Amino acid sequence: MTTLLIVDDNADMRRLIRQVAAKANDLVIECADGDEVLEAYAEHRPDWVLMDVEMKRVDGLTATANLTRRHPEAKVVIVTKYTDDETRRAAQESGALFFLGKDEIFSLPKLIRER
DSSP, rough: OEEEEEHHHHHHHHHHHHHHHOTTTTTEEESSGGGGHHHHHHOOOEEEEEESSSSSSSSSHHHHHHHHHHHHTTEEEESSSSOOOOHHHHHHTTTTEEEEGGGGGGGHHHHHOOO
16 A cells, blocks of 8 residues: 655645546545645655645745655655746755656656556
């Protein structure tokens, strides 16, 4: 069983990511904003964090940096509509292991299962 933490302010996108990435026996935790990540990670210790970039209170890059600073073992995949080089570079600098555009979302299961 894999534990996933999905962080996205859009409930429909969280639902889509859950449908695409999770198997029936996976545990999926959801957060609606980056300010909820540290508490959810500490409580559930997910195998993967699937993080959006643009959120209302705390953006995903800041949340990723805060998370990986406190929990260096955290495996974060940035999943965003922003696929420019600057955002990719910022994601890597924040501590994310992988970066996917939302148009690449269907490659999530393979990435999660093979790593």
